[in-house]
Amino acid sequence: MSGELILFVLIAILAIGSAVATITRRNPVAAALFLVLHFASLAALYLFLSAQVLAVLQILVYAGAIMVLILFVIMLLNLGKEEQLAERFQPRAIFALIFGGLLLLFLVVALTAVPIAYPEMAAKAAEIGTIGALARELFTTYLFPFEAVSLLLLVAVVGAIVLAKKKLEIPGASVETKVIQKREEQAVG
Secondary structure (H helix, E strand, C coil): CHHHHHHHHHHHHHHHHHHHHHHHHHCHHHHHHHHHHHHHHHHHHHHHHHCCCHHHHHHHHHHHHHHHHHHHHHHHHCCCCCCHHHHHHHHHHEEEHHHHHHHHHHHHHHHHHCCCCCHHHHHHHHHHCCCCHHHHHHHHHCHHHHHHHHHHHHHHHHHHHHHHHCCCCCCCCCCCHHHHHHHHHHHHC
């Protein structure tokens, strides 16, 4: 066994362990921190597979932006009642364990049935994982879907802003502003 394979297996075990710790923690902040560890270990696995772009995107998008969003939601919702949440989800935990075991069994069967052609893939992976190869494919073969997704995201952002602006009450607003808002509500209703 080479040192690279041993390190890959250790990081894979860390990824599995942090994923299990994420879903078994009662404290939402601890679960979020284990999720950050899981995202970082996935980025390391991507580096081992010569997918440098995916590793960087994993850190920037998931470990960065998505985790900040999750932590803000945890703070805004004030999820401090872990005991009550745990009591409510006990029957689901049994179902999750059974489903997870079946999924693991399926994964083992699927991976042992298909031969892995690592040497052939390794030569192509170093070229495919670069930013140049990804940009070439993205802006030639997949240009229309890329632009369609960007337009869809733009529409979603504008829609979210419009929905968030409706009935926004400002806590420190003056009495005049509140009177104007009340008159507008009466005129509409």
